[in-house]
Amino acid sequence: MKTVADTDKCVGAGQCARIAPEVFDQSEENGLVVVLDAEPGGTLLSAVHEAVDLCPAQALSLDG
Numbered sequence: 218m219k220t221v222a223d224t225d226k227c228v229g230a231g232q233c234a235r236i237a238p239e240v241f242d243q244s245e246e247n248g249l250v251v252v253l254d255a256e257p258g259g260t261l262l263s264a265v266h267e268a269v270d271l272c273p274a275q276a277l278s279l280d281g
Contacts (some may be wrong), residue, residue: 226276237264
């Protein structure tokens with residue numbers, strides 16, 4: 218499953234980076250989401266699902 222981030226929608230709230238820091242970070246330049254691991258596996262998947270669900274801008278999705 219591929220993690221997709223739409224930086225045009227991102228508002229830089231940082232929920233994703235707090236929930237799954239192994240998968241998401243924030244750009245130091247503008248605070249927008251940066252995907253560190255586009256295809257996380259195993260135990261990280263539940264955290265990624267939570268981050269997708271809690272994103273206030275709905276900027277995150279899972280493809281596949």
